[in-house]
Amino acid sequence: MGLIVQKYGGSSVADAEGMKRVAARIVASKKAGNQVVVVVSAMGDTTDELIELANAVTPIPQGRELDMLLTAGERISMALLAMAINNLGFEARSFTGSQAGVITNSVHGKARIIDVTPGRIQEAIDEGAIAIVAGFQGISQDTKDITTLGRGGSDTTAVALAAALEADVCEIYTDVDGVFSADPRVVPAARKLKTVTYEEMLELAAAGAKVLHLRCVEYARRYDLPIHVRSSFSPNEGTWVVANHPEGYSLGKGTNMEQAIISGVAHDKSEAKITIVGVPDRTGVAARIFQAIADADINIDMIVQNVSAATTGLTDISFTLPKSEGSDGTAVLQRIQGEVGFASILYDDTIGKLSLVGAGMRSNPGVTATFFAAMSEAGVNIEMISTSEIRISIIVREADLDRATKAAHTAFQLDADQVEAVVYGGTGR
């Protein structure tokens, strides 16, 4: 008994059969005595099809109009889902982002949520109905225009609504069973995690794990809202994303600290590396470069600066950024080349990023050693390194990435056959 916010992605509601399956699942939650609010994405490939239509009409769709167009996708799926639930004899009412009170800023295509005023949703569930809310969309506070939240927008809608409604849990339904110790497509021995902390999940998401988006995890952490990531195709428990691992949490019987502290291994092939060669090693030069990058709204990830060669006073700076922003990034740098006075720009989009994530990693110096030894044994060359409290990321050749991922997973004894007698969950896929 409680208030549950559930989010279903586009692959769960790709067709009429999917709609009916999801409707039955929602009704089961309602029958169990819960108040249920559902956030739904556009069906299957709808969003891509709409973007294709836009591109057929104009090479550069305006943000305002593109948002108007794309929000039609959720409108279709939420109405159909409400119908499917009504057909099972339960009352469901669908609401647009605007009707659900999702107030955003005016940045079309990647609006941020400013406030959530879910009066109509509260009213609907108080009256016993199931509320279906369009994910990914809102209304701008200033212009009253329709906005979209960008990538991961539906997850963020769900968590934001759950926080505003003071829900007991936000369930994110997906096509996998939960959060895994590595991508099972790359590491077949990967295990489903019973719990991950918000911090670990943030690092995993930032490191390329696609199951939950950064923004939604940040939002959940801020409001201390438990997220339950689970499959819409099976009734199994998934992975709980929470503030702390439960007391006595352990990956396996008799595990030592080195085993327990690593939650998972994430890999990411979506980034590219830019190296700026021959940068004058003066105060303010790096700041000028990264200010220009930031002004162009380009997200950079890892940054490495080589030690300056004392004789020349010149240094090299490398950073990684999404491949999709690669051409913008090089263009920005070309514009400031004269002013800053560096020698040249190298662009490399054949890199891969491998990250090791786990709470308490920092206090275990052995982790880094084990990690690098595993890479060496696998014959993988490390090009860049970056660390945080609970993450170590390295850049390797893209061709080496899958091998590196498997090697790291095995080295930290995360493989399923290495932790057969688990205490909490970890029952595999």
Added chain:
Amino acid sequence: MGLIVQKYGGSSVADAEGMKRVAARIVASKKAGNQVVVVVSAMGDTTDELIELANAVTPIPQGRELDMLLTAGERISMALLAMAINNLGFEARSFTGSQAGVITNSVHGKARIIDVTPGRIQEAIDEGAIAIVAGFQGISQDTKDITTLGRGGSDTTAVALAAALEADVCEIYTDVDGVFSADPRVVPAARKLKTVTYEEMLELAAAGAKVLHLRCVEYARRYDLPIHVRSSFSPNEGTWVVANHPEGYSLGKGTNMEQAIISGVAHDKSEAKITIVGVPDRTGVAARIFQAIADADINIDMIVQNVSAATTGLTDISFTLPKSEGSDGTAVLQRIQGEVGFASILYDDTIGKLSLVGAGMRSNPGVTATFFAAMSEAGVNIEMISTSEIRISIIVREADLDRATKAAHTAFQLDADQVEAVVYGGTGR
């Protein structure tokens, strides 16, 4: 120079090419110095596809959710049209029915417009932008739910907006060149009319001419708003729907009154006939029958009651109604059969309706005679007759309808080769 509201139907914006063509047309109106507001329908078959999706999920979609679903269609087309205009270097902003201030009652699927408060539209055009508005949709005053206006809804949106904005003209773009003296598919010699009065247009629409819907003409008449019906595929003048024919209006050189007064011939195969046999000829019985029909929200058209046979005190009542409401209509009658005490119900859906429409017809008794003589010569049997100030309608066998239509068109010298030297328009297709 003025304020023009233009409406484009789904066939005009069926694909990206159509969008671009319509965009160019809109921009031309803007370039000519006008303020332009555009009402657009869903692309091509979008609405049918959405209904199909709904039927795949539930046999009986709820009205509220079906409206939510269907309004996605206009959302897509209006955003794409705005993009196509932006791409030509002109600013366009799209607005949902709700954003455009189209306030309706709460009858989902066929809501009536209560008020139009187009503040955002006025603001957009005052700022020099072209406003694109979703046709067919509004927001209910009481529940703030999304509603649709039903058949002909986009035409009605356009006229209602034009009235609220005090536009100079409402241009209804369609895939034919205007209003014709008969359906050119049935009567190849049909001519395009230069003008028709609101009253004639109402009778033509009621008689089955599909180019404009009854509601939109009623709305235009109430606000004395000129409608210009024209083709989105050609630059030609279409047909003006106005309060009065212009002074000196005449169909042809040397035409006599009998020729001048007939605007056109309309035919309709969408109706069925129900005959109630053996009805007690007592006060209140007919009222009881038609009250039951009205309570079931069934639209009846023509009603004929035979003279009662004095010996039996029983009579027969026939009426016509849309075929789509035929089964509902017979069901209603079966329910009250015991109470009213009639003998039986006959249902006939193989009828056709032929209507002759023209201002001033009533004062020309020769019209009826000419009409019936033409039917007789064509060997067409007349089953029911109904007349108004400016219309005569007859029911014939469906198989005879096309022949009857052609015969009437020729009898009233409406054929193109009969009126070669026209004064106003009538230049044919």
